[in-house]
Each structure stands twice: as C-alpha cells, then as structure tokens.
Amino acid sequence: MKILDNKVALVTGAGSGIGLAIAKLYAKEGAKVIVSDINEEHGKSAVEDIKSTGGEATFVKADTSNPEQVEALIKATVDAYGRLDIACNNAGIGGEQATTGDYSIDSWKKVLNVNLDGVFYGCKYQLSQMEKNGGGVIVNIASIHGTVAAPLSSAYTTSKHAVVGLTKNIGVEYGQKNIRCNAVGPAYIETPLLERASGDMKEALIAKHPMGRLGKSEEVAELVLFLSSEKSSFMTGGYYLVDGGYTAV
Numbered sequence: 401m402k403i404l405d406n407k408v409a410l411v412t413g414a415g416s417g418i419g420l421a422i423a424k425l426y427a428k429e430g431a432k433v434i435v436s437d438i439n440e441e442h443g444k445s446a447v448e449d450i451k452s453t454g455g456e457a458t459f460v461k462a463d464t465s466n467p468e469q470v471e472a473l474i475k476a477t478v479d480a481y482g483r484l485d486i487a488c489n490n491a492g493i494g495g496e497q498a499t500t501g502d503y504s505i506d507s508w509k510k511v512l513n514v515n516l517d518g519v520f521y522g523c524k525y526q527l528s529q530m531e532k533n534g535g536g537v538i539v540n541i542a543s544i545h546g547t548v549a550a551p552l553s554s555a556y557t558t559s560k561h562a563v564v565g566l567t568k569n570i571g572v573e574y575g576q577k578n579i580r581c582n583a584v585g586p587a588y589i590e591t592p593l594l595e596r597a598s599g600d601m602k603e604a605l606i607a608k609h610p611m612g613r614l615g616k617s618e619e620v621a622e623l624v625l626f627l628s629s630e631k632s633s634f635m636t637g638g639y640y641l642v643d644g645g646y647t648a649v
C-alpha cells in the first residue's frame with residue numbers, strides 16, 4: 401500500500417524544477433496526477449516521464465494567473481479522475497531585480513499576479529471542489545522569503561509573505577471541513593529558475609546556507625508529500641521551512 405493510493409492530486413508549474421519533483425513523487429506514491437503548466441512541451445514531457453515509470457498522469461495546460469483557466473483546470477481534473485484530493489499550488493516566478501524605489505510597476509504586477517493571485521485562484525476553486533468531495537489537502541509553495549527579505553526582489557518577498565497569510569486563513573476557515581492547508585518555505589533550490597544566476601551569485605547564495613549547499617527539488621518534494629498525506633493529519637494553517645538552516649542565522 402502506497403501512501404497516496406486512490407488519491408487524485410494536482411500540481412501547478414509541474415513541468416519543471418520543484419513542481420516536477422512533486423508530481424513525480426505523488427505518482428510514485430500511488431496518486432493519479434494532473435500535471436499542469438503554462439509550458440505545454442514541459443508538461444507533456446513530465447507526463448511521459450511519470451508514465452514511463454508506471455505512474456498515472458494527465459497534462460492540462462493552464463496559466464495560474466488567469467482565473468477562468470484555473471477554474472477550467474479544476475473541472476478538467478474532475479472530468480479526468482472524478483475528484484480532487486490533493487492540490488499543490490507551486491507555479492511561481494522570480495521577477496526583475498531592483499531596489500524597491502526602482503522596481504518597475506509592470507514587474508511588480510506580474511509577480512503578484514502569478515505568485516499571489518494565481519495561488520488564490522487555485523485555492524478558491526480547489527476548496528469548492530474539495531468541499532464537494534468531503535475533504536482534501538492543499539499545499540502552497542511559498543519560500544524562505546515568506547519570512548525573510550530577498551533584497552532586490554520586493555515583489556517576490558511580498559508575494560510569498562502573502563501566500564503564508566492566505567494559507568493561515570484557509571487553515572482556520574476550513575479546519576472543521578476536513579480540508580487542511582499548509583505552506584512550504586524552501587531556501588535556494590537547484591532548479592532552472594536558479595540556473596539563470598551567475599557563478600559568483602550562486603557562490604554567494606550557497607554561502608547563506610549553513611549546510612554549505614543549495615537544496616534539491618526532491619528534498620522539497622518529500623516535505624510536500626508528508627504535508628499532503630495522512631501522516632500530517634493534525635497539521636493545518638502552518639508554514640514549514642526546508643532551508644538548510646538559511647533562516648536560523
């Protein structure tokens with residue numbers, strides 16, 4: 401018996417990095433997985449990857465910053481597999497790097513639109529479906545920047561702090577409806593999002609982690625799996641770090 405047998409799970413931004421690792425681990429643990437991404441090529445390749453190892457997955461394209469597409473994504477999930485038990489709102493972007501006084505309004509709006517509005521749209525439609533199911537679990541991917549600053553990325557910091565707040569509200573509002581909601585705060589993880597960083601910048605980032613290295617997507621996925629499973633049955637409204645000691649300094 402695998403820990404997610406008979407569960408239907410949805411992961412946004414599942415075509416790459418952390419989301420891909422989560423989708424693969426969910427499938428390995430027995431869930432039927434809806435792999436969603438704005439990037440069709442990467443999403444379809446993730447589904448092939450999962451199927452090649454004996455898992456079950458379906459790709460549904462959706463831009464999480466578009467509420468109509470997110471509503472359609474939840475409907476497509478139910479059309480494909482009949483219900484929704486687990487949702488991981490992972491899709492996110494970094495945005496431009498500038499001090500707050502120089503931060504462009506366009507980049508501010510874009511980052512908040514994907515990283516915050518997109519998570520709200522996801523939760524909104526997932527919660528309605530989970531209430532129909534009689535329960536469910538949501539895991540929102542925040543960041544260490546849900547609790548500490550990311551200098552030159554005020555939109556990112558703001559969006560991730562807000563995701564932590566949204567998660568707390570949902571935990572409180574749905575505590576007696578058999579729906580749990582938690583947030584995860586990874587430090588810097590080796591993903592395509594970070595591959596754009598220069599060598600010097602990467603070394604500086606590594607130095608901020610007491611463990612002396614960046615994290616791996618699979619290490620984040622293990623925490624998300626725990627929070628998505630019955631093993632965390634008394635945990636809701638929380639924010640859990642997977643940060644190699646970054647925020648302990």
Ligand SMILES: NC(=O)c1ccc[n+]([C@@H]2O[C@H](COP(=O)([O-])OP(=O)(O)OC[C@H]3O[C@@H](n4cnc5c(N)ncnc54)[C@H](O)[C@@H]3O)[C@@H](O)[C@H]2O)c1
Nearest residue numbers: 413415416417418438463464491492543586588589591593
């Ligand atoms: N990599 C890190 O160091 C790190 C650290 C902490 C938190 N995070 C968070 O983890 C999440 C995943 O990051 P990652 O590093 O795996 O990034 P990534 O760039 O490797 O993957 C992000 C995926 O999201 C998709 N995506 C982007 N915008 C989308 C949208 N509007 N709708 C649907 N899909 C969209 C992309 O196509 C991509 O497949 C993000 O929320 C990010 O903020 C990352």
